Amino acid sequence: xxxVLVTGANGFIGRAVLPLLAARGWRxxxxxxxxxxxxxxxxxxxxxxxxxxDATAQLLGHLRPxxxxxxxxxxxxxxxxxxxxxxxxxxxxxxxLRAFAENGGxxxxxxxxxxxxxxxxxxxxxxxxxxxxxxxxxxxxxxxHHLARHLLAGTDxxxxxxxxxxxxxxxxxxxxxxxxxxxxxxxxxPVRCSHGQQYRDFLHVDDxxxxxxxxxxxxxxxxxxxxxxxxxxxxxxxxxLARLMHWTGTPDFGAIAVPADDPPLLxxxxxxxRATGWQPTVTLEDGLIHTLADWRxxxxxxxxx
Amino acid sequence: xxxVLVTGANGFIGRAVLPLLAARGWRxxxxxxxxxxxxxxxxxxxxxxxxxxDATAQLLGHLRPxxxxxxxxxxxxxxxxxxxxxxxxxxxxxxxLRAFAENGGxxxxxxxxxxxxxxxxxxxxxxxxxxxxxxxxxxxxxxxHHLARHLLAGTDxxxxxxxxxxxxxxxxxxxxxxxxxxxxxxxxxPVRCSHGQQYRDFLHVDDxxxxxxxxxxxxxxxxxxxxxxxxxxxxxxxxxLARLMHWTGTPDFGAIAVPADDPPLLxxxxxxxRATGWQPTVTLEDGLIHTLADWRxxxxxxxxx
Numbered sequence: 209x210x211x212v213l214v215t216g217a218n219g220f221i222g223r224a225v226l227p228l229l230a231a232r233g234w235r236x237x238x239x240x241x242x243x244x245x246x247x248x249x250x251x252x253x254x255x256x257x258x259x260x261x262d263a264t265a266q267l268l269g270h271l272r273p274x275x276x277x278x279x280x281x282x283x284x285x286x287x288x289x290x291x292x293x294x295x296x297x298x299x300x301x302x303x304x305l306r307a308f309a310e311n312g313g314x315x316x317x318x319x320x321x322x323x324x325x326x327x328x329x330x331x332x333x334x335x336x337x338x339x340x341x342x343x344x345x346x347x348x349x350x351x352x353h354h355l356a357r358h359l360l361a362g363t364d365x366x367x368x369x370x371x372x373x374x375x376x377x378x379x380x381x382x383x384x385x386x387x388x389x390x391x392x393x394x395x396x397x398p399v400r401c402s403h404g405q406q407y408r409d410f411l412h413v414d415d416x417x418x419x420x421x422x423x424x425x426x427x428x429x430x431x432x433x434x435x436x437x438x439x440x441x442x443x444x445x446x447x448x449l450a451r452l453m454h455w456t457g458t459p460d461f462g463a464i465a466v467p468a469d470d471p472p473l474l475x476x477x478x479x480x481x482r483a484t485g486w487q488p489t490v491t492l493e494d495g496l497i498h499t500l501a502d503w504r505x506x507x508x509x510x511x512x513x
Numbered sequence: 514x515x516x517v518l519v520t521g522a523n524g525f526i527g528r529a530v531l532p533l534l535a536a537r538g539w540r541x542x543x544x545x546x547x548x549x550x551x552x553x554x555x556x557x558x559x560x561x562x563x564x565x566x567d568a569t570a571q572l573l574g575h576l577r578p579x580x581x582x583x584x585x586x587x588x589x590x591x592x593x594x595x596x597x598x599x600x601x602x603x604x605x606x607x608x609x610l611r612a613f614a615e616n617g618g619x620x621x622x623x624x625x626x627x628x629x630x631x632x633x634x635x636x637x638x639x640x641x642x643x644x645x646x647x648x649x650x651x652x653x654x655x656x657x658h659h660l661a662r663h664l665l666a667g668t669d670x671x672x673x674x675x676x677x678x679x680x681x682x683x684x685x686x687x688x689x690x691x692x693x694x695x696x697x698x699x700x701x702x703p704v705r706c707s708h709g710q711q712y713r714d715f716l717h718v719d720d721x722x723x724x725x726x727x728x729x730x731x732x733x734x735x736x737x738x739x740x741x742x743x744x745x746x747x748x749x750x751x752x753x754l755a756r757l758m759h760w761t762g763t764p765d766f767g768a769i770a771v772p773a774d775d776p777p778l779l780x781x782x783x784x785x786x787r788a789t790g791w792q793p794t795v796t797l798e799d800g801l802i803h804t805l806a807d808w809r810x811x812x813x814x815x816x817x818x
Binding site: 328329330331333336337407437439472473475477479 | 634641
């Protein structure tokens with residue numbers, strides 16, 4: 209039976225992946241550091257600290273999953289770019305992959321990042337655009353990818369490396385662009401933005417999750433952008449939110465300075481992922497309506513990361 | 514007095530530049546191969562064949578312009594990409610630049626092309642994106658640029674090299690995308706298109722012309738993209754035309770195959786040109802309305818190139 213071990217299953221993307229895996233007939237094991245995080249019945253939950261190499265090896269020896277979906281990493285908003293524990297996540301990821309391969313794992317799908325690319329190129333294609341991360345986060349992900357290829361060379365374990373662009377949707381960290389703009393508009397506070405001229409690539413978290421679930425079943429090794437392929441100007445995004453929220457103010461474009469090297473365009477080419485049979489299904493408009501509806505529902509808490 | 518010699522003054526861009534130069538107080542000389550082409554009173558017209566090195570040298574020695582705006586090249590729709598005379602235009606351009614420098618010319622602005630870039634990168638930035646032309650046209654323009662830099666090194670003659678993206682507007686060659694779609698919609702014929710998913714960078718010819726006129730007055734040497742900086746999907750462009758023309762049919766997207774290496778995105782970064790004080794002023798919507806209005810006016814002829 210197909211059996212996938214999911215790390216980061218309680219994260220922003222992981223929570224959206226679990227129902228898709230269940231629907232596709234996977235036996236799902238999920239690993240979490242703290243037992244109280246195991247808030248989903250869609251998986252068998254296991255408690256382990258991925259930073260503990262022995263514990264990881266033990267878990268993999270016990271479960272012997274055929275597939276691995278590795279999403280866990282430090283993604284704390286605003287801090288993860290330069291957080292020293294990026295290097296710990298690199299080590300932990302490599303230990304995990306090694307234990308997975310040693311226990312007969314057939315295929316691993318690992319979450320990389322668009323921050324691996326040289327952003328001065330802007331339009332990111334897996335086989336064309338050079339990699340030159342600006343952040344420790346990007347460097348650590350890139351190094352993890354390179355080292356993992358070496359680690360798995362000569363084994364029967366496949367590796368698909370997925371470079372995720374800008375996911376958004378229900379459960380996104382409160383400090384990020386869309387939730388913070390929604391909150392300010394909802395509270396009647398000023399909406400302070402950068403100049404907003406930049407183009408970025410936003411993909412609804414359900415499409416991101418579908419891409420990950422899909423990649424588990426694809427035979428293709430290699431690197432895949434997970435993106436929409438659609439350049440959206442931040443100004444347009446903010447004005448769309450204003451329209452959907454019936455907010456009649458004027459966003460203060462330019463209130464927040466951008467770095468001199470802020471890329472004017474950052475978009476992922478998705479030709480390669482499309483060729484495997486996946487395609488995005490949620491338009492930006494529908495995705496924002498969905499995000500807004502979810503955000504307005506009463507709930508226990510909004511996650512901070 | 515500022516005195517500019519304009520080549521290609523009867524071309525698509527040249528015709529739009531002449532009134533701007535007049536308005537900016539330039540004394541304008543224009544060169545044309547055939548006297549009957551001299552249909553504008555905005556310049557003093559001179560007849561010369563730029564392929565004739567001696568004639569070019571004589572003309573420059575006679576006029577001694579302070580500035581040169583070199584737009585002339587083979588731009589015959591569909592043929593210019595691989596036409597052998599691209600090499601003749603390279604030689605002619607270099608002879609022209611040499612004669613200009615030898616006669617005390619201060620600043621030349623020359624029309625290059627986005628086809629100099631490696632299109633697999635898609636988002637084209639002057640100092641970042643590698644050049645790797647796919648066409649003889651792009652190769653010849655790129656070589657002209659490199660050779661011109663060598664030729665002018667050690668002289669007092671400045672060179673600004675302008676890489677033009679996708680100009681459109683009144684006077685565009687009939688076979689190109691916008692005029693051909695307008696014509697088919699107007700005639701009630703089927704509108705056959707490629708899949709239309711590609712993003713391209715369209716700039717109204719008046720903005721292109723303004724950029725050239727502006728670059729004559731800028732002190733900055735170097736390479737400048739002349740573009741809008743705005744990715745527009747071809748599908749969107751065609752559907753906008755349909756709306757503006759009140760055409761109620763369904764474009765046949767996918768009827769025309771695209772090459773396997775057709776770039777999904779081709780956009781020019783215009784940070785550098787903006788920094789000199791130029792900016793685009795015509796929105797795509799306004800530009801298409803303007804183009805359509807002009808196209809519907811009765812006229813003597815539509816140009817085929």
